[in-house]
Amino acid sequence: MATDTGKRSMVQQVITQERAALPLRFDFSHWGWKWLYLAAFLLDLGLLVVLMLAGSQPLVEALGKVPWVLWWFSMIGAMIVLTGILIWEDGYLHRQPRPLFLGVFYVLGSVWLFVYYLLCAKPADHRPVQEFTAARNIAAGTAAVMLVLTIYTAFSSPFSAMFANFDRYPGNIYYVLDTFFLIFFSTPLLWADARRRGIAAPWLYTLLLWLLGPFGWWYWFWQRPALLLVGVAG
Numbered sequence: 001m002a003t004d005t006g007k008r009s010m011v012q013q014v015i016t017q018e019r020a021a022l023p024l025r026f027d028f029s030h031w032g033w034k035w036l037y038l039a040a041f042l043l044d045l046g047l048l049v050v051l052m053l054a055g056s057q058p059l060v061e062a063l064g065k066v067p068w069v070l071w072w073f074s075m076i077g078a079m080i081v082l083t084g085i086l087i088w089e090d091g092y093l094h095r096q097p098r099p100l101f102l103g104v105f106y107v108l109g110s111v112w113l114f115v116y117y118l119l120c121a122k123p124a125d126h127r128p129v130q131e132f133t134a135a136r137n138i139a140a141g142t143a144a145v146m147l148v149l150t151i152y153t154a155f156s157s158p159f160s161a162m163f164a165n166f167d168r169y170p171g172n173i174y175y176v177l178d179t180f181f182l183i184f185f186s187t188p189l190l191w192a193d194a195r196r197r198g199i200a201a202p203w204l205y206t207l208l209l210w211l212l213g214p215f216g217w218w219y220w221f222w223q224r225p226a227l228l229l230v231g232v233a234g
Helices: 002-021 031-054 059-065 067-093 098-108 110-119 135-156 159-168 170-196 203-212 214-223
Strands: none
Touching: 031 110, 031 170, 059 067, 067 098, 067 110, 067 135, 067 159, 067 170, 067 214, 098 110, 110 170, 135 214, 159 170, 170 203, 203 214
16 A cells, blocks of 8 residues: 555656646646647648548559558558557546547547547546557557558659659648648647656657657557556546
8 A cells, every 4th residue: 555655646746747847738638738739620620621622542543553642541550550559548547438439530530539638638537557468569560561661662662753643632642641640649648658657748759759650659669668557647
């Protein structure tokens, strides 16, 4: 009991220090960020509609004939798979229907994450975290596939072919934008997971996520420390 109380005290100290150092924490618990994420959600949705109406290539044709479109679409898939791991862990603390939420996320992508944060706006419960034990292996496998695909695409198709395709089919540009929206919207999940592990402000991991996408996720899942106190999301 004394050990558990000591761990709770350590977690509260981490969270207190974070709030003192960064009043606007980079998560969804502060209204300043809620407005920012609302604006990003509306922009994301608006670009999806506008670009698709401008004309997009049939997906099967695009994936089969344009290596760079396949690469960006795979980036989206990799981000969704790895972000889904944290939705699975975080959703349990918020008592959310995780299979349903993951299913919707796999279909809707980045636009769903804003809705997820609204549904999980209340503080997480103090209950044991159901850590996804295969996270490391899934992250490593995803990173390996993306690395091979990146090398293959770089050597098999000139970069100019991607811009030529986007010029002909503006709707395909959304695959690029959706990747960046996924990175932006998944960042609060990274911060919540980091706080559960005693890292108040994971700026390095955030930078790697923003620069490397799924490769940044791979590094986090391989480097993230053990849970400091299960059931505390911050």
